[in-house]
Amino acid sequence: MNKVFIGSSVDGFIADKEGKLDWLHSIPNPENIDMGYASFMEGIDALVMGRKSFETVSRFIPWPYEKPVFVLSNQLESLPDGFTDKAFLLKGTLKEVLAKIHAKGYFNLYIDGGQTIRSFLSADLIDEMIITQIPYLLGGGTPLFTELPRRLEFQCVESKIFLNSVVQNRFKRKPR
């Protein structure tokens, strides 16, 4: 199962026109509810992300993940020091890297980062999407979705409103 858990604007952007993410956290959240993130993370075995997302999260202190992170990059020769047992570089096509990850016993995967999500969607390799819609129209930015060779059919199986404002919809891929 390849799963997406991401915040987006109502018009489908994951970063604004300046590449900023601050609007994702601009709705007052006095009790700091996590909108299902911890529970989602419990259910996954590993994360899969691209080089750019890895560069962003590699600056976080402390390292934010308890699960292994697979970094997809055909450019990088190796990951920087300090991530042994945390992050692992993988090369190849999506099917090849998935085969390598499955061979290590990880099957429930958190597919993260805009470029990686769009690549997985283009290859129809996403089984579930939990999309937390911040109720803004940004009118531009980095899109969550991408052109597709053909239509992909999901079902919305759950919908929750948080903070009287944000809506989180869970979509499951229909049997292919």
Add this chain to the structure above:
Amino acid sequence: MNKVFIGSSVDGFIADKEGKLDWLHSIPNPENIDMGYASFMEGIDALVMGRKSFETVSRFIPWPYEKPVFVLSNQLESLPDGFTDKAFLLKGTLKEVLAKIHAKGYFNLYIDGGQTIRSFLSADLIDEMIITQIPYLLGGGTPLFTELPRRLEFQCVESKIFLNSVVQNRFKRKPR
């Protein structure tokens, strides 16, 4: 109050790559539930749409609306015969046409049609959006949303799932 009530794909398209709409009605709906359409129509005083949407609905037999339809077009000289007391041509800027409609006593307006919705959003003239998401990624087509000069903030005040598949979210504009 200017309201939108529209179906869209999860990736934000209101028509597919070929301009088709059949996918909007492709989820089995044996009891033909209307997903709130009749109730929404009861609450509005009039419709506002552009020339293209009018051309489409003008072919429907019987005429589908019990409320007056205002057709925005700076190109048309007049509407075709047969729509007296049904549809009314209005010219001018959005603010001018709204002033004319309000002067006739119509205040709760159903803003319909892709181009008209996008124009109203660009001018920050939409107060409520009820968006029924058909759980497909189309990967291309006619977008519901558009570039905006600045971010528009809404709140998601209601969310409903229909047919175990479709999610309808209601967004209200935050006080400007």
